[in-house]
Amino acid sequence: MVALAAVPAPASAEQPTPGGLGQSIAADQPLATDRATLTTGHVDIGPRYVDNQWTLLIHDGTQAQPVWRSPDETVLRVSDAASQAVPEDPAYAFLGVDAGKRVHVVPQVQNQDVVWLGWNTQDPRVMRTIDRGVTLHLLGVRGPGTLTTFLQSGNFAPPQVLWRSAEPAAKPFWVEVNTHTHANWVFTEPGVYLVTIQVSADLVSGEKVSATRTLRFAVGDVTSTDEAFAATADVPGPADQAPAGDERTGSGDPSGSPGTLLLTALIGIAALLAVALVVVLTRGAAAKRRAERERTASPPDGRS
Incomplete structure (x- = not known):
């Protein structure tokens, strides 16, 4: 598939790297309160503290001055410029889609006409307080088709599947501290997708923190962003986690359970x-x- 190549290595905040992966996130970058639709440009999801609470936000680097955004007030629009045909290659059988069928792909390597979605663990306070890294879980996907997220290197290595919504179990993967990575996000049908993700970590203090948020995607030019904003996530999560979209911290103190x-x-x-x-x-x-x-x-x- 076009532009599905080159697994990005963890990027240092002080050492810029080619392809836009080198970035430094300032501690005082603001939290935007307006509603936004992001169609092109650089976007990451990542943990951050808001009012001393651990949460998962969207880091919007599409403008000259980056800001953090709430997933509840942000839609990631995947336009028809992201449409690609599934190649006739058995290496992509994990997509569960027939060769030649067109799918929408947020690519691992940036396409200037498509939103470029990755993740980072580079907020300064996060880097100071977490113990080695975080774990990302896909808790569920609501949408007209399936979502698959995978990495692929540029040296003919097989794809590394991270998340497949067609599988019922939550999918965890580990992200080291001070990491900035992008992947391929493949949507098999146009429409609104709600993608519920959990980020958890052990802190250097011994505390455990966790937050669950839902990303909103409008896939395809005909899909309404208003519908994406209005959609309600009903993706079930683990019983010990806050509901999707909740910013409460998981302090590791079970006294109230x-x-x-x-x-x-x-x-x-x-x-x-x-x-x-x-x-x-x-x-x-x-x-x-x-x-x-x-x-x-x-x-x-x-x-x-």
Whole structure:
């Protein structure tokens, strides 16, 4: 497939690399509050802290001054300029699409006419606080077709599949700290796609953090961005995670979970039962001692 080549190596924020992968993210880059549709240019998803909460945002580098954006207020438009025919090559059988069928591809190597989507772990506070890296999970995809995300090197190596929405299990993969990478995102049908992603990490403090957000894609020129903004994610996630789109941090403290509350209640009931048993046994022993004393004090056969 055209432009599906060259796996990008992790890029240093201080060492610019060819192809736009070298970037430095300033700590004070603002969080935009307006609604935006991103059609072309450089875009990453990545973890960041907002009001001291760990979350997953969109880093918008399509303008001269980069900003961070909420996935709830951003649509990634994949225009018909991204349309490609699936090659007659068994190496691409994992796409689950017949050779020659046209699909929409956000390419790993930048196409100036198509939005260029990757991920980074380069926010300064994230780099200071995470322990080695983060884990990205695909929790689910809602859309008219399937989504496949994969990497492919330029030395004839086979494709490296990262996510396939056709598979039911969540797909985790590891991303080192200070990494900036792009991949191929293949959509088999035009329409609105909601892609729910979780980012989690161990912090150097020993705390665990996690956040789940939903990316909005409008695939194909005929697809309405208004529909993409209005769509509601109903992708189920793990029971211990916040709902899609929630920015709450996972602090690693389970004190508020339902299972822990139930266990605490059971322990309390057991403690009360134990106290009651001790009281009953103590009273019984005292009554027995009184009875023994009364028998000893009373003369046998009623004699005085």
